[in-house]
Amino acid sequence: MPLDPTAAGTRSAPNTSSWRSKDALLYALGVGAGVSDPTGFELEFTTENTKGVEQKALPTMCVVLGGGLGGPDSPLARIGTYNPAMLVHGEQGFTLHKPLPVEATISSVSRIAGIYDKGKAALVVTETEATDTADNQLLFTTTSALFIRGEGGWGGDRGPAGPQKVPEREADHVVTYTTRPDQALLYRLNGDRNPLHSDPSFAAAGGFDTPILHGLCTYGFTGRALLHTLCAGDPARFRAMHGRFSSPVLPGETLDIHIWHGDSGTAQFQTRVGDRVVLDTGTATYH
Template sequence: MPLDPDAVGATSGPRRSAWNRKDCILYALGVGAGPDELAFTTENTKGVEQQVLPTMPVVLSTDPGIFKRFGTFDWAKLVHAEQGVEVVRPLPPEGAVLTTTRIADMFDKGKAALVVTESESVDENSAELLFRTRTALFIGGAGGWGGDRGPSTSWSAPDRRPDHTVSYETRPDQALLYRLSGDRNPLHSDPAFARRAGFERPILHGLCTYGFTGRALLHALAGGDSAGMRTMDARFASPVLPGDVLHVDIWRTGEDQAYFQTRKDDGTVVLTNGVCTLNG
């Protein structure tokens, strides 16, 4: 059968995810952190307490079991459309969470569908809420049941120069580093697989671009303190190739809020509809 609209509200989990100091460092290196960010890339620097990047929950949260509740669809036509994260309190460098994921919405786009999942992750021992994530998945060929098309967005980049532009050059082997945090999709490592998918070579994980962008926001808006960022939401707009330079444009829109987008050297926007909120 096709996608099941009645599955909205279905849940999966709780699923246990654990991490240690090495995992946090691998994630930080995978999203481009380096020797000028030792709080994220080392665990034993004198006078520096190890921190965890606030985007790391995206590799710890979603329970893959939720996909079984969608109904049937062609996995080759599934595209990561949007990602959000809310860090309720900074992650410790070592810990474990129990994550429950639910299908929050399912929208009929005609020839395609948009499925939205939301996850909550609580500390395994204290049951304290640590973070939430929101994921939107675009599935080609899965629409047409006559359902709600979903809300339209009112986001637009402010009509002025960005308050900050942070530029990072990704490494030629960036995807090979990032995949060590868990996403082993061969689209990001196998040249033959990437060509079959229509790309000249393996592309960068969308969530890696998301992590690069999160670092830019963290340093530009929160002084590099992981406790300063509360939420980060964005829409994936275009693929990135390892080695591309990323430019993150940031506009302050309030005391505790900013809009952002990420673009490549040629002006192609790769992340859009960006909203970041800070802890006051």
């Protein structure tokens, strides 16, 4: 059976999950905090017992939290059949409704927000809403766009227009971070154990000379640059972020995050490795 466009709107059952201080520390290290920061060691994100420093969680950590999209009962299991090797994580976004705690328990519900016909591919958009069980208030919303090559062409809705391209003028800020040669081995401890990011033979079968970095790791590096540039390092000021993955990154490569100021509280960004764009048409909002 091919993809079933009528699966749009399918929701998961509530999923309860938790994280603790150690998880926030590990995530921060996984996206380069304390190593690639040229101004210091970001101790508020990388330690929990530094005198005069209160531990905080990086805003982008929300993209690895929650659940409801994995397993046989997930909404993704109901969209029809396809070759998993043809699935590509195309876009990622999130909105924080309040600052992300260092420790919390959440109840999350995921849904298929849309299934669109892109001609040679299908676009499946998912959305997850997470509620903090401590006060029953919405904590964050995450969105993902998954491209499944070879599954389009049924004559369906092509979906909304793509995000606005970044300005053609020079960026207002460029932040440079160098990833570690073992960055993927560290980042995978946040939960994504896909051997594409660790096993050379598996990566070779996928057409890569070496294991590649997780797209969400590049996303986290970029989020740190936005946090320090736009919010003076204060996570309470970070509101939302969205970007489109356009090219893989190899561990050890250097990321240049180009940032353009927009209207009050908005910015656009693009992440590059040299002249190669790896995260494109990015937008961010902040207080």
